[in-house]
Amino acid sequence: MLVAGRLLLIFALAIAVYGVIASLYGARRRNAPAGARGRSGRAWIDSGRRAVYALTGTVVVCFALLEVAFLRSDFSFELVATHSSTTTPAFYRATAAWSSQEGSLLLWILLLSSWSSLILYLTRRRAREIAPYATAVLLGLAAFFLCLLVFLESPFGRLSPVPVEGTGLNPILRHPAMMIHPPMLYSGYTLFTVPFAFAVGALVTRRLGADWIRTTRPFALAAWLCLGIGVVLGARWSYSELGWGGYWAWDGVENAALMPWLTGTAFLHSVMIQERRGMLKVWNVSLILATGILAVLGTFLVRSGILESIHAFGASTLGVPFLLLIVTMVAGSIALVVWRADDLRSEHRLDSLLSREAVFLLNNLVLVALCFVVFWGTFFPLISEAVTGRQASVGPPWFGRYVVPLALVLVLLSGLGPVVAWRRATAANLKRVLALPIAAAAVMLVVLVVAGDVAGRPAALIMFCLAAFVLAVVGQEFWRGVRARRAMSDDSVPRALMSLVRRNRRRYGGYVVHAGIAVLFVGIAASTAFQDVRDVRLAPGERTRVAGYEIAYARATGRLAVAPNGSLEKIDLGARLLVRRDGGEPATLRPERSYFPSNNPELGALSRYFEGEATSEVGLRSGLRRDLWTVVSPDVEGLLAIARRGDEVFSEAGSLPRAERAVALGEALRRMVARYRADAPPATFRILVSPLVTWIWLGALIVFAGGLIALWPVPAGAPRRAMAGYAARVARELGRA
Amino acid sequence: MLVVIALAVALIVAPLRTGRAAADEAAESAERAELDAAKEAKYREIREAELDYRTGKLSHEDWRALDAGLRAEAIDLLRRLDALGEPDREP
Numbered sequence: 001m002l003v004a005g006r007l008l009l010i011f012a013l014a015i016a017v018y019g020v021i022a023s024l025y026g027a028r029r030r031n032a033p034a035g036a037r038g039r040s041g042r043a044w045i046d047s048g049r050r051a052v053y054a055l056t057g058t059v060v061v062c063f064a065l066l067e068v069a070f071l072r073s074d075f076s077f078e079l080v081a082t083h084s085s086t087t088t089p090a091f092y093r094a095t096a097a098w099s100s101q102e103g104s105l106l107l108w109i110l111l112l113s114s115w116s117s118l119i120l121y122l123t124r125r126r127a128r129e130i131a132p133y134a135t136a137v138l139l140g141l142a143a144f145f146l147c148l149l150v151f152l153e154s155p156f157g158r159l160s161p162v163p164v165e166g167t168g169l170n171p172i173l174r175h176p177a178m179m180i181h182p183p184m185l186y187s188g189y190t191l192f193t194v195p196f197a198f199a200v201g202a203l204v205t206r207r208l209g210a211d212w213i214r215t216t217r218p219f220a221l222a223a224w225l226c227l228g229i230g231v232v233l234g235a236r237w238s239y240s241e242l243g244w245g246g247y248w249a250w251d252g253v254e255n256a257a258l259m260p261w262l263t264g265t266a267f268l269h270s271v272m273i274q275e276r277r278g279m280l281k282v283w284n285v286s287l288i289l290a291t292g293i294l295a296v297l298g299t300f301l302v303r304s305g306i307l308e309s310i311h312a313f314g315a316s317t318l319g320v321p322f323l324l325l326i327v328t329m330v331a332g333s334i335a336l337v338v339w340r341a342d343d344l345r346s347e348h349r350l351d352s353l354l355s356r357e358a359v360f361l362l363n364n365l366v367l368v369a370l371c372f373v374v375f376w377g378t379f380f381p382l383i384s385e386a387v388t389g390r391q392a393s394v395g396p397p398w399f400g401r402y403v404v405p406l407a408l409v410l411v412l413l414s415g416l417g418p419v420v421a422w423r424r425a426t427a428a429n430l431k432r433v434l435a436l437p438i439a440a441a442a443v444m445l446v447v448l449v450v451a452g453d454v455a456g457r458p459a460a461l462i463m464f465c466l467a468a469f470v471l472a473v474v475g476q477e478f479w480r481g482v483r484a485r486r487a488m489s490d491d492s493v494p495r496a497l498m499s500l501v502r503r504n505r506r507r508y509g510g511y512v513v514h515a516g517i518a519v520l521f522v523g524i525a526a527s528t529a530f531q532d533v534r535d536v537r538l539a540p541g542e543r544t545r546v547a548g549y550e551i552a553y554a555r556a557t558g559r560l561a562v563a564p565n566g567s568l569e570k571i572d573l574g575a576r577l578l579v580r581r582d583g584g585e586p587a588t589l590r591p592e593r594s595y596f597p598s599n600n601p602e603l604g605a606l607s608r609y610f611e612g613e614a615t616s617e618v619g620l621r622s623g624l625r626r627d628l629w630t631v632v633s634p635d636v637e638g639l640l641a642i643a644r645r646g647d648e649v650f651s652e653a654g655s656l657p658r659a660e661r662a663v664a665l666g667e668a669l670r671r672m673v674a675r676y677r678a679d680a681p682p683a684t685f686r687i688l689v690s691p692l693v694t695w696i697w698l699g700a701l702i703v704f705a706g707g708l709i710a711l712w713p714v715p716a717g718a719p720r721r722a723m724a725g726y727a728a729r730v731a732r733e734l735g736r737a
Numbered sequence: 738m739l740v741v742i743a744l745a746v747a748l749i750v751a752p753l754r755t756g757r758a759a760a761d762e763a764a765e766s767a768e769r770a771e772l773d774a775a776k777e778a779k780y781r782e783i784r785e786a787e788l789d790y791r792t793g794k795l796s797h798e799d800w801r802a803l804d805a806g807l808r809a810e811a812i813d814l815l816r817r818l819d820a821l822g823e824p825d826r827e828p
Binding site: 004007008011015018019042043044046047050051053054057058061126127128129130205207209210211213214275276419420421422423424425426428429432433477480481484487488503504507726727729730733734 | 738741742744745746748749750751752753767770771773774775777778780781782783784785786788789791792793794795796799803808811812815816
């Protein structure tokens with residue numbers, strides 16, 4: 001299987017290189033007559049397109065070989081031996097394939113080739129001048145990543161001699177979100193390369209009208225959706241798994257996914273202006289090129305470790321190739337845009353500053369400014385190290401200083417955009433449509449000032465009022481739209497609503513997204529500004545109070561977690577907490593700390609269970625109003641002392657038969673855990689009470705539902721009939737659509 | 738593995754063996770595609786302008802003026818589409 005995998009990767013690289021050459025050769029010969037052997041330019045273009053299909057099939061087989069090796073725990077694969085074990089549950093063995101650099105790069109190629117196949121199949125009769133160049137770009141990117149796998153970091157490296165057991169999956173990756181978070185992120189990155197490639201093709205062929213946008217817009221929206229889901233899943237994973245109580249740390253890897261999402265959001269708005277008015281061509285093509293570059297940059301940041309230190313750049317085998325690719329993409333993009341500057345001139349000008357076009361422009365500027373802030377904050381430590389030799393850190397307070405005001409403006413614009421008409425709005429109309437939303441914001445302000453403790457939290461107060469404004473706008477838009485629909489069709493309210501959304505998916509899908517964004521930002525503002533954090537040390541039987549909760553440490557818990565093959569997977573030590581609020585019914589929280597055995601041969605037989613990796617299992621009680629979150633750090637010093645004494649005993653009994661040794665080891669660990677349960681020393685608890693955290697996840701769900709509505713394909717219109725006059729034809733086609 | 742390679746090679750070289758693109762694929766000229774996309778966008782603009790009017794963002798007079806202008810632009814696009822004739826079919 002290893003040899004087959006390696007050979008298929010080389011074959012895949014050959015396909016990709018061939019496809020680039022065939023597509024470009026066919027594009028150049030497109031209008032030339034068939035050659036002596038009867039092969040027209042179109043034949044070469046079709047061959048290049050089929051190379052993408054063949055690449056997809058080949059990479060699917062490669063990935064399947066790797067997955068089978070993980071599922072079978074085939075430790076002759078070096079990747080399997082270093083990222084999995086027989087004690088790793090099957091679910092996580094399947095996901096372990098992309099926990100490694102090599103496996104994740106193979107996943108990237110699989111997704112890139114799959115989306116490329118889809119777009120090229122869908123456009124096989126359209127965009128025929130642009131498609132060959134887009135094919136060449138997509139296959140060129142695939143070839144780059146395949147070169148990395150073939151020459152630098154092969155997923156099919158052999159391990160000899162074959163070990164009996166693997167080192168196992170990193171414990172913090174053992175979470176259900178791990179199954180879907182990386183594929184979603186990579187789907188987002190690779191889907192964004194599709195409009196990137198078509199933008200390059202449009203620039204080369206000077207076909208810079210609305211067609212390439214119409215062709216690639218669904219892929220840009222799908223990319224935005226997948227990347228957004230990946231970002232939110234990562235935040236949820238961080239909140240529920242990493243044991244620090246937060247969901248966003250402005251970590252470089254998190255920022256790497258956020259940047260293309262921000263520019264992609266800007267692109268999805270501004271292309272609407274180009275479709276209608278032929279404006280912002282330079283802006284749009286630059287935005288999507290930047291988004292594609294940021295998607296590749298994000299992949300590089302996640303896998304290279306470069307953000308830890310610039311010295312990691314040199315240590316990483318991927319650093320120089322990725323840097324060369326990014327420099328090539330940036331230089332090539334700038335060159336193309338400058339070369340085609342004349343063809344990118346706007347066909348019209350802005351009619352009015354009081355127009356939806358103007359609001360979208362502002363929205364774009366804010367989103368790009370946000371991206372710039374994130375980019376600067378992410379790379380500043382590297383830049384400072386390169387210039388001064390010292391790495392200056394930039395943390396959440398720095399990001400908050402610039403991101404918060406920009407986010408407030410963004411939420412305001414998300415409320416203004418839907419109420420302003422295209423082309424030109426009048427002040428009188430604006431006053432009428434803004435009255436209710438402004439009233440909603442004012443009511444929210446009064447309620448919060450009177451009833452809430454918002455005095456020292458102006459940013460949160462403004463955000464709540466703006467969210468009320470946005471939700472009122474969206475509600476009003478739906479209400480007015482349903483009313484208008486019913487006036488025309490006599491439908492019931494539910495039917496009118498369905499018909500309204502079905503006939504205007506982009507608009508109303510977008511409104512739902514805006515509502516979701518408002519809900520999400522309310523959750524962020526509340527959980528950030530009103531969070532209560534307490535670190536307490538409690539012995540069993542003791543209690544404490546945090547933010548209105550009475551928390552009692554009822555008893556210590558401890559257990560040995562055994563894998564299906566009988567081996568010990570981990571030791572869980574924790575606590576059973578009884579939680580009560582306002583004298584209500586008690587609830588139970590069970591925070592734990594899981595200790596995974598280390599494979600370090602220098603550690604003793606017993607102490608290796610307490611000196612390896614450890615993860616926190618969060619005790620979480622979620623609600624619509626607030627979350628109670630807790631983790632425990634058990635005091636294992638006593639256990640460690642016992643373990644070290646036990647290490648000496650087991651070391652002296654080295655001649656004990658393997659089976660007897662295993663039984664003795666298991667019995668020793670069982671007694672240690674039972675001792676901890678019966679007589680646990682005081683443990684340290686971190687307790688967080690965060691209002692409205694659930695609104696973040698609910699808001700995200702609403703955003704994605706809106707994205708799905710906007711993405712859902714519109715049914716094909718009826719075929720045209722012969723007509724008497726153009727005006728009647730327009731009226732007829734409008735009525736049927 | 739050999740089966741995968743053989744299938745891939747057969748798929749890729751098929752158009753080169755016949756010497757031409759698949760006969761049933763109708764070509765769509767770039768100009769027609771551009772005009773078609775512009776027409777769809779124009780129709781969407783007309784519908785959205787009406788929806789803006791019916792949801793109170795435009796006065797009746799503003800909508801009528803805008804609608805007339807958009808329909809004139811749509812008619813121009815239809816004229817240009819018709820001037821291109823029927824879509825080409827490759828032999």
